[in-house]
Amino acid sequence: MATSSPFSFLGTLLDRAGSALQPPAWAVEEFHRRLVLLLNHVLMQEEQAMERLLRHQGRAVRFQWRHFTLHLQATPAGLLDLADPLTPADLTLTVTEESAAALAQTLLRGDKPGIRIEGDVQLAADVNWLIEHVRWDIEEDLSRLIGDAPAHTLGQIGRAATAALQKFVALASGARGKTAA
Incomplete structure (x- = not known):
């Protein structure tokens, strides 16, 4: 007899709440601005990271998961800024795991979630290097x-x-x- 785990119930509840609740646009934009500040703070502590981003100044990367999107652009200073939403992405990274609970479990185990990569190969390699080597x-x-x-x-x-x-x-x-x- 198969019994269901209480974690599957919590996962379903999280997924339903996540798809039903949408934060207001101003809150999302403010969160994105704060996230960019944090990312730049971390990047400024790693000179090689800034050099890698400098090579891609003006290029845009879009991160997507379900209906959440973060659109960033490399600056001439080797840092990040929010990209104009109409700017086409040179690289799109889409998290393929749809379940919030499964994604959280993957991250808590220290594993990387599945990612679909579309766009510039060199930019993707440098973004991967940043993810692998830059730590706060x-x-x-x-x-x-x-x-x-x-x-x-x-x-x-x-x-x-x-x-x-x-x-x-x-x-x-x-x-x-x-x-x-």
Whole structure:
């Protein structure tokens, strides 16, 4: 007898809520602006990342998942800016996983989701390099605000929480596989 996992119910609920609830356009635009600020902050800490983006100045990349879209453009400074929505994308990266719960599980396991890539190959290679090599050192940023020792402690707590969440996701995925069999 196959029993359904409570996680499948939560996944269905998340998918329904995600497709039914649409944030207002101003909130999406503001979120995109804040995301660009964060991305540029991280990029400025990695000179090689900025050099790679500089080679693609003026080129646009569109990230898509379901009905969510982020359209970015490389600037002459080797950073990112929001691209005009009418600017054609030189590269489109579309997340193929439709389920929010399955996507979250994939990311929490530390795996990359499936991506459909359309467009410029060199730009895609450099975007992939950025994704693989550029990391936000949040502990370093926190240390500037609250000092080294408290930042290190918060970093340890965050790493422990992440590890526990990843272990939970792995156990839940394993349990779901056994109940479906």
